[in-house]
Every structure is written in C-alpha cells, then in structure tokens.
Amino acid sequence: MATAKAAVKESLLGTTLEPEFSAQTRATFDRNAKQDEATGEKYMTEEDFVNAIAPDSENYHKIKREQYAILFQIADRRKTGRITLRDWGVFDNLLNKPDAEYEIAFRLFDENGTGTIKYDDFQRLYNQNKGKDTIPFDWNSEWASLYVGSRRHRHDITYPQFSQMLRGLQGERIRQAFHIFDTDKDGYIEPEDFQRIIMETAKHKLSDHVLENLHTLCNISTGSKISYANVRAFQNVIREMDLVDLIVRNATEKSGDGTITRTDFLNEAARITRFSLFTPMEADILFHFAGLDAPSGRLSITDFAKVLDSSWQSAYALGIGAAGTVSDTAHKAMSKTKSILHNILESAHHFALGSIAGAFGAFMVYPIDLVKTRMQNQRSSRVGQVMYKNSIDCAKKSHYE
Structure with a gap:
C-alpha cells in the first residue's frame, strides 16, 4: 500500500501510469x-x-x-x-x-x-x-516569516505549507497595502486607494458592475473615506461568495415576491451558519453594491447576480452583439443567471491564486x-x-x- 508521502509525491511530480483520454481530449489535441x-x-x-x-x-x-x-x-x-x-x-x-x-x-x-x-x-x-x-509586499514581515522562516532561518516549502500560505496571502497583502496608503495612520484611506488595492488583488474575481463602483464603498458610512473595517468586510464577502449565494437563494425562495431585505439576509445567514458568519457591515456592503440600481432595499436574485457573477457585465455586452436587441439580451442574461448562478459562485470565492494576483x-x-x-x-x-x-x-x- 502506498504511503501518504508517496501519494503526495505522485500527485505533484506525476505518475508513470498511462492516463486515459476521452475522445474529446484526443480530438482537440x-x-x-x-x-x-x-x-x-x-x-x-x-x-x-x-x-x-x-x-x-x-x-x-x-x-x-x-x-x-x-x-x-x-x-x-x-x-x-x-x-x-x-x-x-x-x-x-x-x-x-x-x-x-x-x-x-x-x-x-x-x-x-x-x-x-x-x-x-x-x-x-x-x-x-x-x-x-x-x-509592495514585505516578505520579511512577521506573517511571512511564520510560513517561510525568518531571514536567518529560511526553509524549503512543501506543497501543504505552500497551499496554506496562499490561503492567507491575499488577506495579508490587503493589510500591508492598507498600511502603505494610510499615511497619517488614522485607520482610513481614500476611495481611490481602496480601488487600487482591489484592482490588484481581486479584479478578475469581480463583475464590471462592482469594479466600476468600488469608490462608492465610502457611502455606506457618513465619512468620505474608507476604514480598514470596510476593506476587511469587503474581502470577507468576496471570500464567502458561494455561501452568500446559498443564503440569497434560500432567502429569496422563501420570500413571497422573490425579494429580500438586509434583515432577511442576516436572518437566513444566522439560520444556516453555526456562528452567524456575516457581520452587519458585510451585509451592508453586499446590499450596497447589489442595490445601486435598485435603492428600494428589497433585492432579487438578479440584483445580487450583478455582484456575485464576475462575468455579468461582459455577458450582457456580448449578448447585445449576438442577439441584436437589448431586451432580448437582458432576458437571456437573467434567465441564464438564475440557472447557473450557484455553480459560478461555487468556485468564484477560491482565491488561492487570486491572493497573488497583484504580483502574478x-x-x-x-x-x-x-x-x-x-x-x-x-x-x-x-x-x-x-x-x-x-x-x-x-x-x-x-x-x-
């Protein structure tokens, strides 16, 4: 019986066994x-x-x-x-x-x-x-040293260690970037600085709708700047997009008119998660971006799709060219989003590689x-x-x- 070490090595370095190929794989090749x-x-x-x-x-x-x-x-x-x-x-x-x-x-x-x-x-x-x-990212920071060792004690990185480091790297990159832009150390940065941080770390994960409106995050509070709490809450929403989708679908299905409020979202989140995973600020951020075009406070699953589906804007624009009419395209985009939204979001929050997007x-x-x-x-x-x-x-x- 193969040992765990041998199994990991085979997974990373390959095996001598001849793989099986589908007809489609052969045809494409x-x-x-x-x-x-x-x-x-x-x-x-x-x-x-x-x-x-x-x-x-x-x-x-x-x-x-x-x-x-x-x-x-x-x-x-x-x-x-x-x-x-x-x-x-x-x-x-x-x-x-x-x-x-x-x-x-x-x-x-x-x-x-x-x-x-x-x-x-x-x-x-x-x-x-x-x-x-x-x-800039400081690889001599305390966080990085915990994974790769200090300057005098660097060590080789195994696959499990590497993957675990990537799991938390995005959060550390955002934290360090916030410190760089928070020049007066008051815990706030300008909306433009927040936009740059997100564009570097998560641009490919987010819809054009969100990217074009990142600067409006400052509007969820009374000030004109964005706090570290805002930034961290925004990151948490991105990271848990698949769970957000599950909560939204469950809540809208229970709603008589297919729309939900912020309170409905939080109530459903508390029901299906053990530790009330989403904070009020995170709910505010989700509803802020989903409700930019529908300020009534009651949102449908298509409103949330503009936030959660990273291809929302491009699909709409490309559909116009293919179908020829705006109304027909909108109908197709909405119906398609309802059927595949959960599956898109199932992996959209995976940021193992998104965590190094700024550098790579x-x-x-x-x-x-x-x-x-x-x-x-x-x-x-x-x-x-x-x-x-x-x-x-x-x-x-x-x-x-």
Whole structure:
C-alpha cells in the first residue's frame, strides 16, 4: 500500500501510469497538433497550445490571450518545448482536480520538480514577475516569516505549507497595502486607494458592475473615506461568495415576491451558519453594491447576480452583439443567471491564486483562475447536461458566460 508521502509525491511530480483520454481530449489535441516528420509523433508547441485553449478569434475580457501561455509550462513537464498527447491528457486531468489552483501554482514555483520550493527560487520568481507598479509586499514581515522562516532561518516549502500560505496571502497583502496608503495612520484611506488595492488583488474575481463602483464603498458610512473595517468586510464577502449565494437563494425562495431585505439576509445567514458568519457591515456592503440600481432595499436574485457573477457585465455586452436587441439580451442574461448562478459562485470565492494576483496577475493567476472557475460550473439549465466537455472546451467557451 502506498504511503501518504508517496501519494503526495505522485500527485505533484506525476505518475508513470498511462492516463486515459476521452475522445474529446484526443480530438482537440489532433486538431491543433503538428506531426514530427522524423518520428511521426504528433506534438504541440506553445503557440499551438495557446491556440487550442484560447483561440485568437475570441474575447477573454479581463484576461489577455497571451497569459494562457503560462499554462504551457505546466503541460510541458519534460521541458522540451513541445507536448505530446500524453502530456495534454495529464494537463487536462490536472485542471479537473479539486485543488488544481494550488497545485498549478506549486508546480510553477517548483521548477526542478523536487516536490519542495526553495525560498530563494520563490523570491526570484516573485521579483521577476511582479509588475513595476505593484503595491509592495514585505516578505520579511512577521506573517511571512511564520510560513517561510525568518531571514536567518529560511526553509524549503512543501506543497501543504505552500497551499496554506496562499490561503492567507491575499488577506495579508490587503493589510500591508492598507498600511502603505494610510499615511497619517488614522485607520482610513481614500476611495481611490481602496480601488487600487482591489484592482490588484481581486479584479478578475469581480463583475464590471462592482469594479466600476468600488469608490462608492465610502457611502455606506457618513465619512468620505474608507476604514480598514470596510476593506476587511469587503474581502470577507468576496471570500464567502458561494455561501452568500446559498443564503440569497434560500432567502429569496422563501420570500413571497422573490425579494429580500438586509434583515432577511442576516436572518437566513444566522439560520444556516453555526456562528452567524456575516457581520452587519458585510451585509451592508453586499446590499450596497447589489442595490445601486435598485435603492428600494428589497433585492432579487438578479440584483445580487450583478455582484456575485464576475462575468455579468461582459455577458450582457456580448449578448447585445449576438442577439441584436437589448431586451432580448437582458432576458437571456437573467434567465441564464438564475440557472447557473450557484455553480459560478461555487468556485468564484477560491482565491488561492487570486491572493497573488497583484504580483502574478499576468504571470499565472488569471488564466488558471478562469479555466478552473468555469470548469467547476458544470450544471446547465437542464438536469444531467453539462456546459463544458472538458477544461479545453471550457477555456474556449468561457467568454460567452
């Protein structure tokens, strides 16, 4: 019987067993692959790989097409500059794993495939790929030292340690960024500074509706600035989006007219969570952004979708071009959102990679996050039917969602 250590190693470094390929996986590979004239073997280059998962004829909204090339580094396990059908199948299987975000990130840092990451390598890749205008992050902070060791006692990072560090990294990045912008140390920052923090750490997670109105968060209080409590509450709402969706659906189903108030939301949250997970401020933030276009205080599930569905605005805009009329598009967007909202939100709060979006947005975060999120959104409006055949089909169709 394999030991736990061996199982983890096999998961991270691969196995010698031949994977099983679906007909769709083979067909996608064959359609984009070249044939080696010498050996007759089919293979894909990085360009072929990007064409397969992100055709240049499509619009990927918040993600640049070239960013998908980062995934080739994972698929090209032997570092030969080309991938075979077996490599393609292993990559497709990896994207379907429940911890794919963490594992892909780990493999990108574990360049030598040893099963651990050296701190110096981690720091080198971090510095190489962070943007020039990225909000600084102190890796010598007390928080970071708890995971990677102090300056004099750095240690190699295992997969469980790495994934756990990523789990809390976004919160620490936001905390440090707040301190940087809070120049007079009064516990408040300007709305523009808050907007920059969120755009760096969670842009790809949020709808255009929310992103365009981030500065209005200051309106939930009497002042003109945003407190640390506001920022932390906003982050908590993002992190618990799947639970927010569950509460909203339960509450609206019980409502006679399909709408709920802030009190209805909090009552339902208290009923289905053991520790009353959402605070009054978090409820205020959710209802603020969901109710910008409906200030009555009673909101429907479609109002919440504008906050919780990260593709809400793009789906609406793209639908106008396809359908030709605004009214028809709005109807389609609303009915579709009702049927797939829960499945989108089921993974939208996963910020394992979103936690390093500021430094690695163009490097790794957005394409992995998008494909993973869409792959988890498998239920369609009809029972037993799936929206995506596999991760590659998902990447191609993601802009329609």
